Amino acid sequence: MHVSLKGLIFSIYYPALAAVGIPANLAVIAILSRGRCGLSRCIIYYMISIAVMDLLLMIMAVILNRIAGIYFPDSFLSITPICSLRSVVNYGVIDCSVWLTVVFTFDRFVAICCQKLKIKYCTKKTAMFVIGTVCTLSCIKNSFLYIIYEPVYIVDNIPWLCGMKSIFYTSPSWIAFDWIHHILTPCLPFILILLFNALTVRHILIANKSRGRLRSQRNGENQSDPETEKRKRSIVLLFAISGSFILLYSLLLITFLYVRIASVSYFSGTNFDESNFILDETGFMLQLLSSCVNPFIYAGTQNKFREELKNGIKYPLHLIVKSLKQR
Numbered sequence: 001m002h003v004s005l006k007g008l009i010f011s012i013y014y015p016a017l018a019a020v021g022i023p024a025n026l027a028v029i030a031i032l033s034r035g036r037c038g039l040s041r042c043i044i045y046y047m048i049s050i051a052v053m054d055l056l057l058m059i060m061a062v063i064l065n066r067i068a069g070i071y072f073p074d075s076f077l078s079i080t081p082i083c084s085l086r087s088v089v090n091y092g093v094i095d096c097s098v099w100l101t102v103v104f105t106f107d108r109f110v111a112i113c114c115q116k117l118k119i120k121y122c123t124k125k126t127a128m129f130v131i132g133t134v135c136t137l138s139c140i141k142n143s144f145l146y147i148i149y150e151p152v153y154i155v156d157n158i159p160w161l162c163g164m165k166s167i168f169y170t171s172p173s174w175i176a177f178d179w180i181h182h183i184l185t186p187c188l189p190f191i192l193i194l195l196f197n198a199l200t201v202r203h204i205l206i207a208n209k210s211r212g213r214l215r216s217q218r219n220g221e222n223q224s225d226p227e228t229e230k231r232k233r234s235i236v237l238l239f240a241i242s243g244s245f246i247l248l249y250s251l252l253l254i255t256f257l258y259v260r261i262a263s264v265s266y267f268s269g270t271n272f273d274e275s276n277f278i279l280d281e282t283g284f285m286l287q288l289l290s291s292c293v294n295p296f297i298y299a300g301t302q303n304k305f306r307e308e309l310k311n312g313i314k315y316p317l318h319l320i321v322k323s324l325k326q327r
Contacts, residue, residue, distance in 0.1 A: 007070070013285060014066040018058055021292030025055040027309060028295045037304040042111075045127040046104040047298070053097040054291035061090045061288055080159035084149040087162055088142050095138035095185050097291065101245050102189045103130050108238050109196040113203040141184070148174065175260075182256045186249040193242045204235060233301065240297040248290035251283035 028051040031037065032044050039047070065086055068077050076082060107130075111122045120126070148168050151159030168174045258279060298305045 010066065011070050014062050014070065014288075017288060017292060018062045018067065021058040021062070021288075022055065024292050024295035025051045025058065027312065028298060029055070031305060031308045031312065034308065036308055037302060039302075040122070041124045042107060042122045042127045043104075045124060045131065046100060046107060047294075049131045050097060050100045050104065050294060053093055053100060054294065056093045057090070057097060057288065057291045060086065060093060065090060066288075078160055080149065080151045080162055083160075083162040084146050087149065088146045091145055092139045092142040094287070095142060096135050098185050098189050098245070098249070099134045099138065100131065101241060102192050103134060105193050105196045105238065105242055108234065109200050112200050112234070141181075144177065178256075178260070182253070186253055190246055190249075190253070193246065197239065197242055200238065201235065237297070237301045240301055241294060244293045244297065245290060248286045248293070251279070252287050255279050255283045 029048055032039075032048050032051070035041070035044060037044075064077060068075060077086065107122060107127070111118050114121075148165055149162040150165050152161035152163045154160065168178070299309055
């Protein structure tokens with residue numbers, strides 16, 4: 001009964017996640033590509049690239065991995081070589097999404113705090129180069145993971161499913177690789193995001209105080225400042241994106257530390273009674289949830305994005321009503 005309850009939760013959670021995450025990220029890509037949200041092209045490139053990676057994660061990790069595993073457990077996707085390839089792609093896309101969040105945070109830090117560097121760094125050309133570099137390095141780094149998997153069982157000379165080789169937990173080189181892998185994602189991104197956000201907030205608070213004093217001296221009274229309001233909206237967007245990332249990836253970091261400190265193995269995907277199953281699987285569920293949170297953050301913090309979204313929803317309804325009237 002306990003296993004059936006878990007299976008029921010998964011069979012509901014992952015399809016619901018895909019049903020929300022895929023159209024939400026598609027909407028983000030479509031809206032931002034139009035360039036009517038009042039954002040610079042540099043920001044738009046970063047936000048679209050994050051949405052593309054989140055969309056890929058919905059397709060690869062949620063549909064082809066989790067949903068296919070639940071509803072089609074004996075499909076060709078479960079053959080070990082394909083299973084290993086899917087795992088490598090999943091990790092690569094996750095790394096891309098995480099580090100694109102980091103470079104987006106750094107871009108906003110430069111734009112707000114480093115006015116001289118902003119002219120050279122916050123450009124379309126730089127954004128495209130940074131995005132391409134992040135994606136390339138993420139693919140190279142995770143390609144090594146392909147060789148750490150072995151079949152869980154073999155039927156008629158066909159290897160099925162993916163299990164970590166025992167050497168992964170005993171070999172010093174693989175242990176070092178696992179530490180580096182998790183330090184790069186998500187430990188180092190946590191530190192960098194918190195650092196850049198702290199410096200950005202410090203700079204904005206100082207700038208706002210100085211700007212408030214100048215406006216008070218000139219006008220003799222406190223009035224609304226459009227520049228200050230613009231900075232506040234930027235900070236809300238930045239903190240919402242980075243804050244949700246840190247919150248939803250924290251359990252993944254806890255799982256890694258538990259595995260290495262307690263000298264246990266990662267969940268193998270076959271024994272649902274393993275003690276680390278709930279921790280491991282819940283961390284993965286939250287990690288995937290982060291891939292469909294950003295569209296709602298954009299809609300909640302950006303007025304023009306909300307307007308474009310409403311127009312996008314109204315347009316097909318308008319066409320339907322118009323068509324019905326003509327008939």
